[in-house]
Amino acid sequence: MLKKAGVKLYTFIIFLFLYAPIIALIIFSFNNSRTMGVWKGFTFKWYLQLFHNRRILRALYYTVLIAISSAVISTIVGTISSIAIYKLKGFKKKLTLNITNLPVLNPDIVTGIALMSLFTFLSIKLGLLSMLLAHITFGIPYVILSVLPKLKQLPTNLEDAALDLGATPRYTLRKVILPLIKPGIASGFLMAFTMSIDDFVISFFTAGPGVTNLSIEVYSMAKRGIKPEINALSTLMFLVVLFLLLIINRKDSKGGGKKFEEI
Structure with a gap:
């Protein structure tokens, strides 16, 4: 009993x-004071002011736009790359995997400075395009790391069996391989999306004038003081993510129940 209680x-x-x-942030998003040190009553005014703050809404727009776009492109490129890496053998495969893992292991500040230097060298103006390319660059390795384990779990003769039954390589990829590695693709997409929203250092070095995301906006606010509208926005983002997770888990449990009944 004591062990269980412990x-x-x-x-x-x-x-x-x-x-x-997170609980403290949610509570103080309803605080009638501009500071989090004193509670001055319950209010919804920060949520109302949030939708009138163009600067925060613009940062949110660029954050979501870049996160979704980079996650989609990273997932497509990363999935194709994973299949190609999976088919490699010996030294080539090890070398490619090591090169792929470098952006993950590399410090963000090194990656950010390197990308900024590359864009400057190629005469690519820092802005929306440069930030999108930067997020795609560090999102692809996370997709590869999510998809490759699913490919390794597939039977080694699965593709040959499909080809022997008359399927074309394209049909085999579309109807056999991709459905089986779908969980890895979904995990890679979520990883790329999350890393994009969470990133600050690389975004800071590759963003241009007029283009900013939430992490850069919060950093610039920290010098003058965090506005209460940020607490309201963070609360809404947390509730949206929580709602999506509940829906996904509910669908997974229903799907698992149906599969069990079929078995």
């Missing part, structure tokens, strides 16, 4: 430590 207490402390900052 485990429950330890789990509670861990979750409290992880989610206490």
